[in-house]
Amino acid sequence: MDQIKQVAIVGGVHGNEFSGIYLIRHYQQQPQWITRSSFQCQTIWANPEAHHANKRYLHSDLNRQFKTADLANPNLSNYEQSRAKVLNQQLGPKGNAKTDLLIDLHNTTSNMGACLILTQAGPFYNQLAAYVKMQMPEAIISRDEDHIAAQDHALMCTLGRYGVLVEVGPQPQSVLRHDVMDLMHRMTQHILDFVQLYNTNTVPNLPKQTEAFRYLTSIKLPVNEQGERLGMVHKNVQDKDYHPIHRGDPLFSLFDGGVIYYEGENTVYPTFINEAAYYDNNLAMSLNEKVIIELP
């Protein structure tokens, strides 16, 4: 029987996402919150230097450094690339990890609420998603390229044998919001509770169908040939993460007064709308389809 013996809760992969950093401090001071009888749980502060600099990262995005090939590449040696190798040693090694479940805590400036992001598929994840959604109906379940093998995923949560990402917003970079902290704490507690039930073979009856959003593609802000931005996310879309976008709906407001409309045939559901951290790549939002997670 599958058993989850070692859990790691990771905060501060991004230095200006404060909720995870403060939540693992809280758990360090009050370890009863992460204590369950059937597994060990540790807390990890992934990128302290980025937090001290009050930035997402110093040199590279730490949450893009965990492809198996990159972890083995000695030429990738800047601060975050080095942190990834150390974390891989500490919690991995990826592909044969001593960590059975890695829970990676993140914030977004987008209005995404409490979102459980799954980057792999399988019975454990399907039951976890159904349980979290049942206990916390306002939670969002997201499937993020879970068709890609773990070894080719760059996200830190793919370092564990199992791994999930808890993404909570909206919270400006470098701010700690009480309501966002509460949501992150509640979702993390439900995940730990599920692991306890899973290990002890006492998972309750779960809904047979759970709604989720599956990542399709990202779209960029409009720019000119010099790379200068020509517009911004339209106010009709701003803060409407997970709301449907139909053909003909406005996407961008141009500074010259024009509007760019969605021209796709299929209805899509946006996430990470106007996320501050994605401006460096001019990403405006991710587009998703709605899917159903089925339990047997």
Place this chain on the structure above:
Amino acid sequence: MDQIKQVAIVGGVHGNEFSGIYLIRHYQQQPQWITRSSFQCQTIWANPEAHHANKRYLHSDLNRQFKTADLANPNLSNYEQSRAKVLNQQLGPKGNAKTDLLIDLHNTTSNMGACLILTQAGPFYNQLAAYVKMQMPEAIISRDEDHIAAQDHALMCTLGRYGVLVEVGPQPQSVLRHDVMDLMHRMTQHILDFVQLYNTNTVPNLPKQTEAFRYLTSIKLPVNEQGERLGMVHKNVQDKDYHPIHRGDPLFSLFDGGVIYYEGENTVYPTFINEAAYYDNNLAMSLNEKVIIELP
């Protein structure tokens, strides 16, 4: 008769407050928006290097460098201190400025809407406040230490013969929101319209009384003797800028589960609640009293 002949609209004093930077670019491309018959209007990008670094400032907060004594002090020579001296030469000199009115555009992560901040008092400001509030009822008028002489004020807007600060939020640092941009544009247009009416002696009948908020003091996040934060702004206060705080209302939620309550005798009105940029000084919010601006 008092005439305002030279107006300067300043954006990007803080490099990660995007609305002003993009609004002055918009005005540069479509100058009809800042053209009025009775005055000249120029746009100024105050701190480009901070924007390129995607930070509030490189070395010092540029919006704290404009005391007359500091502008004259050659030992204050880092990037922002140097920028202040250059801007003083370009738009000032402070105390005898060629700029009759300086409009300084800012964002806050706090839920402050469109706020017109006055740091000096007098008939021009009183009429301007009454006009803006009449045209834009959702606007907030703020009096920020307007009893202090301009020469002792450190804010950039005090460089002009007249000066105001347009503060719009909530907007995360390093994000451009369409709705926030619209609010900043609308308030700026009302200010320019008022100057035109003022210069041509055609100011319409204004309300005799206009509600405003006057800064009293700032309060800090709770910290221990090592300077570590012990709590965060309570969710009952978060986003409630300008809402009354009465004795006994919660202010802070402590990580150990406790709550700190407001103990003052007088009802106060908070602004800049949980503003990201003020974390370096552990400032949690400003407290204000409600006042009335009276016209004769």
